[in-house]
Amino acid sequence: MDYDVLIIGAGIAGMEAALSLGNMGFKVLLVEKEASIGGKMILLSKVFPTLDCASCISTPKMADVAHHPNVTLQVYSEVEGVDPLADGSFRAKVVKKPTYVNADLCTGCGLCETACTVAVADEFNAGLVARRAAHIPFPQAIPKKAVIDRRGFSPCHHSCPAGVRAHGYISLVRSGRYEEAFNLHMEDAPLVGSLARACYAPCEEECTRGSVDGTIPIRGIKRFMSDYYYERHPEPEYGVPEKKNGRKVAVIGAGPAGLTAAYQLARKGYTVKIFEEAPEAGGMLRIGIPSYRLPKDVVDRDIANVTALGVEIETRHEISSIEPLKEQGYDAVFLAAGAVEARTMGVEGEDLEGVMDCMEFLREVNIGRAPDLEGKTVMVVGGGNSAIDPARVAIRLGAEKVLIQYRRSRAEMPAHSWEIEGAEEEGVELQLLRVPVRFIGKDGKLEAAECISMKLGEPDESGRRSPVPQKGSEEIVPVDLVVLAIGLKPSTSPFAHELETNKNGTLKVNSHTLETSDPRVFAGGDVVTGPSMIAQAIGQGNRAAHHIDMYLRGEDLSLSRFDLPIPTVEKKDVLMRAKSISFRKPTDKKELEPSERCRSFSEIEQPFTKEEIRYGAGRCLDCAVCSECEACIRACPVEDCIRFDMLPERREVTVGSVIVATGYDLFNVEKKPQYGSGRLKNVITGMQMDRLLAPTRPFNTVLRPSDGKEPDNIAYVLCTGSRDQTADNTLCSRVCCMYSIKQAQLIMGALPLADITIYYIDIRAFGKGYDEFYEQAKAMGVYFVKGKVAKVEEAEDGNMTVFYEDMANSGGLKTATHDLVVLSVGLLPNREALGLFPDQMLKADDFHYVAEVEEDIDPGRTSIAGVFVAGTASGARDIPDSILHAGAAAAQAAAYIENLGVRS
Amino acid sequence: MSDAGERYLGEVLRDEMIMKDSILAVLEEGPKTVPEIALALNASEYDTMLWVMGMRRYEMVIEVGGAKGDGYCQYRAIKAH
Ligand SMILES: Cc1cc2nc3c(=O)[nH]c(=O)nc-3n(C[C@H](O)[C@H](O)[C@H](O)COP(=O)(O)OP(=O)(O)OC[C@H]3O[C@@H](n4cnc5c(N)ncnc54)[C@H](O)[C@@H]3O)c2cc1C
Ligand code: SF4
Ligand code: SF4
Numbered sequence: 011m012d013y014d015v016l017i018i019g020a021g022i023a024g025m026e027a028a029l030s031l032g033n034m035g036f037k038v039l040l041v042e043k044e045a046s047i048g049g050k051m052i053l054l055s056k057v058f059p060t061l062d063c064a065s066c067i068s069t070p071k072m073a074d075v076a077h078h079p080n081v082t083l084q085v086y087s088e089v090e091g092v093d094p095l096a097d098g099s100f101r102a103k104v105v106k107k108p109t110y111v112n113a114d115l116c117t118g119c120g121l122c123e124t125a126c127t128v129a130v131a132d133e134f135n136a137g138l139v140a141r142r143a144a145h146i147p148f149p150q151a152i153p154k155k156a157v158i159d160r161r162g163f164s165p166c167h168h169s170c171p172a173g174v175r176a177h178g179y180i181s182l183v184r185s186g187r188y189e190e191a192f193n194l195h196m197e198d199a200p201l202v203g204s205l206a207r208a209c210y211a212p213c214e215e216e217c218t219r220g221s222v223d224g225t226i227p228i229r230g231i232k233r234f235m236s237d238y239y240y241e242r243h244p245e246p247e248y249g250v251p252e253k254k255n256g257r258k259v260a261v262i263g264a265g266p267a268g269l270t271a272a273y274q275l276a277r278k279g280y281t282v283k284i285f286e287e288a289p290e291a292g293g294m295l296r297i298g299i300p301s302y303r304l305p306k307d308v309v310d311r312d313i314a315n316v317t318a319l320g321v322e323i324e325t326r327h328e329i330s331s332i333e334p335l336k337e338q339g340y341d342a343v344f345l346a347a348g349a350v351e352a353r354t355m356g357v358e359g360e361d362l363e364g365v366m367d368c369m370e371f372l373r374e375v376n377i378g379r380a381p382d383l384e385g386k387t388v389m390v391v392g393g394g395n396s397a398i399d400p401a402r403v404a405i406r407l408g409a410e411k412v413l414i415q416y417r418r419s420r421a422e423m424p425a426h427s428w429e430i431e432g433a434e435e436e437g438v439e440l441q442l443l444r445v446p447v448r449f450i451g452k453d454g455k456l457e458a459a460e461c462i463s464m465k466l467g468e469p470d471e472s473g474r475r476s477p478v479p480q481k482g483s484e485e486i487v488p489v490d491l492v493v494l495a496i497g498l499k500p501s502t503s504p505f506a507h508e509l510e511t512n513k514n515g516t517l518k519v520n521s522h523t524l525e526t527s528d529p530r531v532f533a534g535g536d537v538v539t540g541p542s543m544i545a546q547a548i549g550q551g552n553r554a555a556h557h558i559d560m561y562l563r564g565e566d567l568s569l570s571r572f573d574l575p576i577p578t579v580e581k582k583d584v585l586m587r588a589k590s591i592s593f594r595k596p597t598d599k600k601e602l603e604p605s606e607r608c609r610s611f612s613e614i615e616q617p618f619t620k621e622e623i624r625y626g627a628g629r630c631l632d633c634a635v636c637s638e639c640e641a642c643i644r645a646c647p648v649e650d651c652i653r654f655d656m657l658p659e660r661r662e663v664t665v666g667s668v669i670v671a672t673g674y675d676l677f678n679v680e681k682k683p684q685y686g687s688g689r690l691k692n693v694i695t696g697m698q699m700d701r702l703l704a705p706t707r708p709f710n711t712v713l714r715p716s717d718g719k720e721p722d723n724i725a726y727v728l729c730t731g732s733r734d735q736t737a738d739n740t741l742c743s744r745v746c747c748m749y750s751i752k753q754a755q756l757i758m759g760a761l762p763l764a765d766i767t768i769y770y771i772d773i774r775a776f777g778k779g780y781d782e783f784y785e786q787a788k789a790m791g792v793y794f795v796k797g798k799v800a801k802v803e804e805a806e807d808g809n810m811t812v813f814y815e816d817m818a819n820s821g822g823l824k825t826a827t828h829d830l831v832v833l834s835v836g837l838l839p840n841r842e843a844l845g846l847f848p849d850q851m852l853k854a855d856d857f858h859y860v861a862e863v864e865e866d867i868d869p870g871r872t873s874i875a876g877v878f879v880a881g882t883a884s885g886a887r888d889i890p891d892s893i894l895h896a897g898a899a900a901a902q903a904a905a906y907i908e909n910l911g912v913r914s
Numbered sequence: 915m916s917d918a919g920e921r922y923l924g925e926v927l928r929d930e931m932i933m934k935d936s937i938l939a940v941l942e943e944g945p946k947t948v949p950e951i952a953l954a955l956n957a958s959e960y961d962t963m964l965w966v967m968g969m970r971r972y973e974m975v976i977e978v979g980g981a982k983g984d985g986y987c988q989y990r991a992i993k994a995h
Binding site: 127130131139186587592632691709715717718722 | 921922923924925927928929930931932934935947948949952959960963964966967968970971972973977980981984985986987
């Protein structure tokens with residue numbers, strides 16, 4: 011047996027039971043789902059009727075529990091299930107949720123919360139004020155350790171093939187911390203400016219806000235922060251890492267995949283050299299993507315991020331075999347040669363002068379050898395983005411007519427719709443269901459193309475309908491230049507004799523580690539995936555660097571933690587948590603007018619202003635709560651204290667007995683909309699008022715939430731959600747009368763001039779000294795009105811009008827004006843505990859509290875032998891009664907364990 | 915989704931991150947009450963109250979004494995953030 015008793019819930023009842031049992035010598039496991047013990051009591055101002063400070067009397071107990079040699083405390087943990095065993099003991103599954111903070115290292119200094127960029131409602135302050143994603147629950151928390159509220163990956167991060175933490179830089183930009191945002195991106199990928207312009211932004215497609223009123227302008231935000239940074243830092247701020255590890259890695263190809271891997275490896279201390287066959291580095295960024303989408307000075311500045319680390323790039327150096335690299339002493343090779351070999355159509359005349367493939371055409375233009383197309387007719391063949399780019403380039407080179415022929419319909423075009431629309435706006439003509447079947451030339455030079463119309467037939471393996479040529483529709487079209495953009499092949503042919511390839515020509519790799527058939531060679535980017543996108547290539551570069559490093563450190567690659575099993579938050583959960591989202595107009599893209607842009611290679615997309623970008627970032631819903639911006643890590647003075655690779659820890663324990671001390675829920679005031687809570691800013695709950703009166707209060711004093719004024723006429727509405735069939739709770743909550751009277755007395759101390767009215771049906775002051783406490787409040791001037799409140803409304807001057815039925819005096823319907831209304835909300839059963847045991851073994855009473863089978867004579871005993879209930883889990887109780895009840899449950903559990911005869 | 919006029923707690927709280935710089939800028943002129951800050955920002959008093967209290971919690975602003983005769987407290991910036 012691991013422990014004698016498992017206690018679920020560390021509020022005052024759970025703590026009391028733990029201490030009693032611990033003092034008797036039993037070993038206790040105390041599991042609390044929040045990050046601190048103390049339950050609701052620690053959040054209260056004072057306790058009735060003694061007016062002792064709640065935290066002053068709770069904290070010593072909390073400390074005793076934390077330090078008791080017989081009590082093992084496990085916070086931020088949940089019991090997933092408890093199974094009774096044949097011998098009368100129990101097996102429980104306990105999961106510790108990741109806090110992302112090493113509790114042994116955290117000093118509780120709170121610097122992480124001050125730095126954090128995500129603000130959410132603080133549940134420990136009943137939603138009156140914000141806390142941060144990184145937070146210490148409250149000042150007297152035990153343990154006083156930070157936790158990070160991180161629900162998984164946000165959809166924007168998860169959908170980024172490069173693994174860039176979009177939510178992180180968005181939240182930094184929202185806070186005006188642009189350089190930090192840029193630097194965070196640099197942790198994930200060095201080609202910030204290029205991604206900001208040419209990435210297809212799959213993150214924006216997945217953005218949760220996209221399903222509400224339009225995506226966050228994620229790429230625009232990245233553009234802003236990279237422009238901001240590069241303007242202020244024409245050169246990288248860092249140099250070659252001081253610590254080199256003496257190992258050498260060769261990279262083949264200076265495209266996004268190769269550059270990224272080189273960058274990450276160089277940061278780890280490797281000496282990296284990139285071999286590139288083209289005259290300049292950048293791969294597709296340099297030779298493929300036209301400068302109106304990606305200016306080449308941006309590519310240069312991005313590449314400087316890599317070379318500043320000492321990465322050497324040798325251009326005009328084609329590598330056609332891996333072996334010589336090994337002989338030159340490279341410890342590992344990363345092959346990232348891309349997919350730049352053009353596919354051919356296999357039709358007559360393809361070799362004529364004037365027929366080019368798209369890569370050849372774009373490369374010539376990008377290296378300053380653009381053909382003269384003034385007044386010419388250009389035909390581009392293909393339907394992907396690689397067809398759109400040459401067509402738009404041809405327009406800019408002065409072509410009189412540019413047409414794209416595509417053999418299927420518009421719906422099947424793989425190009426992005428905005429790219430197609432952009433091309434059309436610039437004058438490109440789309441000829442759909444049409445394709446050239448022959449190129450006609452004279453003296454080896456192209457003069458015309460014979461084209462044929464197509465019709466869509468049955469779907470092929472890709473699910474798209476196959477084009478069927480229409481006999482008789484042939485037509486000869488005069489053209490000066492044809493650009494074939496019908497697909498690219500991976501550039502693997504030189505290596506096919508050394509490394510295993512797939513049927514489609516891509517390299518065969520382990521998709522997790524990117525190892526090839528040669529253990530010293532890793533491969534990634536288009537050479538592995540086939541033609542894809544920049545972000546994908548960057549992601550592969552990161553993946554390769556991680557595993558090359560593991561390999562060279564002699565680690566077992568099968569133990570890689572590159573893909574941690576962290577879930578992505580569900581959009582529906584985000585939307586549910588947000589309750590409702592008010593419309594905020596998405597930031598419109600800013601582009602040059604078509605007439606202006608087709609005359610030059612000037613960048614089409616225009617940058618957003620600072621105001622636009624902060625507004626745009628401000629629309630982010632903080633899907634995963636923590637944005638992974640790492641501001642906390644930077645602020646934390648203890649190295650390695652905050653770690654985002656923590657995973658839930660599950661364990662099974664056997665215990666002799668179980669005490670359920672899961673406490674109560676508060677009545678949800680939204681179920682009584684006539685009282686206006688949530689809608690009317692100056693209607694608050696009793697719990698909120700207790701927080702306002704507590705020493706660790708969220709405001710500097712008792713203030714109205716609507717405008718920060720000290721209230722001077724406060725009303726209490728008793729029995730909100732108690733003794734009320736319509737609220738589905740017919741029970742008296744036993745504490746609301748007394749806590750309202752307590753608060754009234756405390757307010758009279760804090761705001762001596764305030765008037766306080768308590769609307770009640772009858773006052774239940776049943777305990778020792780309670781009635782005296784009530785009389786004392788009356789004597790202090792608290793005004794008690796026997797009346798049932800029907801509704802609360804806001805008057806024009808912002809005050810609250812209370813409509814009530816006067817049940818004493820003259821009777822009848824009356825109204826009164828107050829400037830703050832407190833709803834004395836009742837206690838409800840917390841039904842969670844009922845689901846912890848199999849087959850509904852743990853029985854509930856008629857009111858859904860955990861049933862005590864012999865309530866009158868056997869307190870704490872439940873329907874399961876060996877399982878006991880303590881405190882408000884079995885009914886509404888005040889603190890003294892809960893403590894008493896916990897003592898009874900502890901005694902019951904002790905007797906049960908003694909009878910079992912087995913001890914931990 | 916709801917109208918632009920109606921805003922929910924989480925949305926307002928989140929905006930503290932955008933608004934804090936403007937609030938600190940307003941407070942450069944000297945201590946102000948929540949309605950005065952709201953007026954300067956052209957924002958609602960309720961939203962401003964939430965932002966100012968969040969900033970108070972994280973030590974960007976602090977109250978200057980207790981409430982004045984009109985029932986409002988003034989707040990000042992603690993340091994430039
Ligand atoms: C016209 C066009 C437009 C595109 N536009 C976009 C876009 O806007 N957004 C987007 O996300 N993606 C776009 N892509 C796709 C994107 O460019 C690629 O997915 C990405 O560049 C792949 O990166 P990579 O590093 O794997 O390969 P590459 O960028 O192709 O880099 C590989 C490098 O290796 C070099 N190399 C090859 N063989 C050897 C060898 N044997 N020895 C030495 N060096 C060698 C090549 O010269 C090249 O420089 C576009 C592609 C095309 C064709
Ligand atoms: S990573 Fe950023 S958002 Fe997340 S807890 Fe740390 S500071 Fe807050
Ligand atoms: S709403 Fe924000 S966190 Fe969520 S997916 Fe969009 S950008 Fe990412």
